């Protein structure tokens with residue numbers, strides 16, 4: 001059947017159920033976790049199906065792809081940048097996203113601040129942590145987090161909200177636990193309220209470990225087709 005995207009609603013129902021269950025196991029209220037739909041490679045009309053089913057948060061990885069799709073999205077969802085962001089591209093998204101989750105350097109922080117102030121707004125940010133110390137992943141080392149948080153807390157135009165991570169796929173539980181410990185060690189001092197961790201393969205575990213925001217792509221939209229250039 002043409003345009004039958006009902007699988008998106010079914011997937012979302014299952015994800016919600018799993019999040020509810022994980023919250024119950026951890027003794028948390030289910031509204032303490034936000035579910036983000038990660039949209040990379042997914043056509044806007046399919047993303048809009050998720051929004052129609054109640055998704056109010058989209059995660060974008062690539063600036064170029066986001067710019068080509070943003071006007072087609074239904075307006076009821078906010079957008080967070082979650083992908084590695086080059087400093088020279090902040091200007092393209094500064095007024096179209098409500099949070100940048102992938103802040104991993106003082107240089108990037110500085111540019112977000114400059115453009116936020118120039119545009120008369122405040123940008124929510126998360127610092128991205130490379131909790132597994134993998135060469136292939138972006139984010140700062142756990143030992144560098146305090147320095148970046150202190151800097152961010154005193155930077156004009158940005159509101160520091162928390163931490164984000166992509167743990168190594170193997171031993172995910174160990175690193176989710178470490179990430180929660182790291183988050184807890186800074187949460188009070190820096191007034192953090194967002195811990196963004198958990199993807200399709202580990203969001204239930206991440207919720208049990210204390211994640212407040214899970215970022216789900218494949219589990220919501222199916223396997224990605226990278227051959228479709230957008």
Ligand SMILES: *Cc1c(COP(=O)(O)O)cnc(C)c1O
Nearest residue numbers: 038082199200215216217218219
């Ligand atoms: C792609 C991506 C996700 C979602 O990954 P899935 O495994 O498809 O759920 C989450 N976070 C980031 C930063 C991503 O790039």
